[in-house]
Amino acid sequence: SKIWHNNTTTIHGATDYPPIKREDILESAQYFMGVALLAAQRSRDPSTQVGACIVNEEKKIVGVGYNGMPNGCGDDTLPWRRSGDSPVETKYFYVCHAELNAIMNKNSADLKGCTIYVTLFPCNECSKLLIQAGIKNVIYLSDKYHDDEKTVASRRMLDLAGIPYQNSFVRMKAVG
Numbered sequence: 333s334k335i336w337h338n339n340t341t342t343i344h345g346a347t348d349y350p351p352i353k354r355e356d357i358l359e360s361a362q363y364f365m366g367v368a369l370l371a372a373q374r375s376r377d378p379s380t381q382v383g384a385c386i387v388n389e390e391k392k393i394v395g396v397g398y399n400g401m402p403n404g405c406g407d408d409t410l411p412w413r414r415s416g417d418s419p420v421e422t423k424y425f426y427v428c429h430a431e432l433n434a435i436m437n438k439n440s441a442d443l444k445g446c447t448i449y450v451t452l453f454p455c456n457e458c459s460k461l462l463i464q465a466g467i468k469n470v471i472y473l474s475d476k477y478h479d480d481e482k483t484v485a486s487r488r489m490l491d492l493a494g495i496p497y498q499n500s501f502v503r504m505k506a507v508g
């Protein structure tokens with residue numbers, strides 16, 4: 333091709349030869365979790381910012397999301413509190429989880445066979461969505477609610493559905 337047309341010209345017009353291939357590129361698992369972490373930084377939740385990045389079997393990003401209030405509801409109108417006199421006055425009745433937003437933002441026809449990179453282990457409601465969407469693999473970062481009942485139920489469903497979940501640190505070492 334034109335890039336290696338002769339021995340002296342590279343794509344940038346430099347004269348290095350033989351061509352030098354960069355070996356220190358970002359590993360794909362770190363890249364996708366990096367996208368999830370960047371998305372999480374868009375969250376207005378004062379206590380826990382979550383990001384999710386859905387990747388198809390061709391390793392193309394097909395959806396990204398972070399936790400936030402529903403569209404048109406205004407980030408400053410609904411409560412961001414964790415506790416209150418009534419659950420109606422806490423964020424939990426309103427906030428859309430990162431996984432939900434990543435699924436709803438998808439730019440492909442479906443998510444069958446996809447992997448989700450998510451910065452926090454999915455809750456039970458999100459795992460239902462992931463299962464029904466056809467997502468086949470979960471890579472997570474934090475597991476800070478590991479012993480919560482919702483997380484126990486979440487693992488139970490993922491196990492039954494045959495969807496493996498792996499901490500991204502392990503994956504980066506094992507798979508790259």
Ligand SMILES: O=c1[nH]c(=O)n([C@H]2C[C@H](O)[C@@H](COP(=O)(O)O)O2)cc1CO
Pocket residue numbers: 377379380381382398399400414423427428429430431452453454455458477
């Ligand atoms: O799967 C999840 N995805 C997700 O986006 N979240 C969001 C909902 C809340 O905005 C926040 C959790 O808040 P907190 O850690 O203060 O309880 O994280 C929480 C979970 C699981 O807990």
Ligand SMILES: [Zn+2]
Pocket residue numbers: 429430431454455456457458459
């Ligand atoms: Zn959730």
